[in-house]
Amino acid sequence: MSKKNIMPVNNNKKVTNSVLLGAAFLMATSSIGPGFLTQTTVFTQQLAASFGFVILISLILDVFAQLNIWRIITVSGLRGQEIANKVLPGLGVFLAILIVMGGLAFNIGNVAGAGLGLNAMLGVDPITGAVISAVFAIFIFVVKEAGKAMDKVAQVAGFVMILLMLYVAFITSPPVGEAIVRTFAPTEISIFAIVTLVGGTVGGYITFAGGHRLLDAGVSGIESIPDVTKSSVTGIAVTGIMRVALFLAVLGVVSQGLAIDPENPPASVFKLAAGEIGYRMFGVIMWAAAITSVVGAAYTSVSFIRSFHPKIEKYHNWVIILFIIVSTVTFAFIGRPVNVLILVGALNALILPLALGTLLIGAYKKEIVGAYKHPLWMTIGGGLVTIIMGVLGIMTLIEQIPLLFK
Secondary structure, eight states: OOHHHHSOOOSOSSOOHHHHHHHHHHHHHHHSSHHHHHHHHHHHHHHGGGHHHHHHHHHHHHHHHHHHHHHHHHHHTOOHHHHHHHHSTTHHHHHHHHHHHHHHHHHHHHHHHHHHHHHHHHOOOHHHHHHHHHHHHHHHHHSTTHHHHHHHHHHHHHHHHHHHHHHHHHHTOOOHHHHHHHHHSOSOOOHHHHHHHHHHHHSTTHHHHHHHHHHHTTOOSGGGHHHHHHHHHHHHHHHHHHHHHHHHHHHHHHHTTOOOOTTSHHHHHHHHHHHHHHHHHHHHHHHHHHHHHHHHHHHHHHHTTGGGOHHHHHTHHHHHHHHHHHHHHHHHHTOOOHHHHHHHHHHHHHHHHHHHHHHHHHTTOHHHHTTOOOOHHHHHHHHHHHHHHHHHHHHHHHHHGGGGGO
16 A cells, blocks of 8 residues: 555645646536537526526535545545545446446547537538547647646636627526526426436536546645635536526527527527527537537546556557547447437436445545545535435436337
8 A cells, every 4th residue: 555545645735726727627618518508408498497496406416526526536646446446346447437438428429519519610511520629639638738738728618618608698688587586496397407417517527527637737635625625616616607608598598489499409599699690609619618528528538547557547648539539430430329328328327426425435444535534514415416316317227228229
């Protein structure tokens, strides 16, 4: 047992804001993908102002999940799969397989989203746009300071998405007062919407994106807890701002009685709100959301297998590049395999409770966290999220598996 694991220390005495923001935006932009845009638009259309309640509940669950996972990872100085293997030998390998499967399958959708984004923005063929986007993503990991480049891309893309989304929300003049009231007193509640939003925001690989990025930047140990907390809450806040801004933009369109195109709901909202310029803006947002999700999915998925072999650790950037290439080639020649996405989506619903539950157990093992004492309120909050998402995840799996055989 290494000394580091017995008594964690802070390996990075001066944590820069750039590193903390980079981790926060990596998590946030990883969760803000093509699916995020579509889900938020569709659920707002269905629930109207009451969707604010769904956003509120999902953000509360997100906060408990992220606070626990980021803190336990950085205090222990170990990645998620390493903690899982110490809790139960082999569990880390199983978790890594689930993460990599989910990351690869959803990255096919992210690449497709990037292609559609360039198509809306510049009129480029979607497949050509996907290939161009993949080359851009690969370039990030070719440069010498790949981690810093990734942080910067995530931050810039995140700010651009927020500004454009807030602008569209402003020009649609949504009923903000009603939205605030219904956030706390909804007329309709959708459990499915809550599960979908939580799974899309902190499900699968996304749960670990920020924590693993901080470890790679040298942030670990008990002394890093204030910085880690600030970074994780910032990530959730960025996601929340995007979700609320898009919710208000869609609500503004819906409240005017305008019909949203079911073939491409988010694009329709932007076009109805601001005409052709709005459609181009949608292209920018879709591309930024997709390309950051491509980068986040590849980086975090590979971080789950880095510790399994010295060669993977040494050449992890090239493994990340291979991950992006496989995703792109699959989309270009096969498209998005619906059955695979359905199955992996159902499995993805189980990753959060499995991962969070495992890390909460690890937080009470001295060989993992040393002298650190995990706060009881965080354990209770995290335990409730684990139980809620575990039950709902199993229900989702039971519901989704029959669809494979239709």
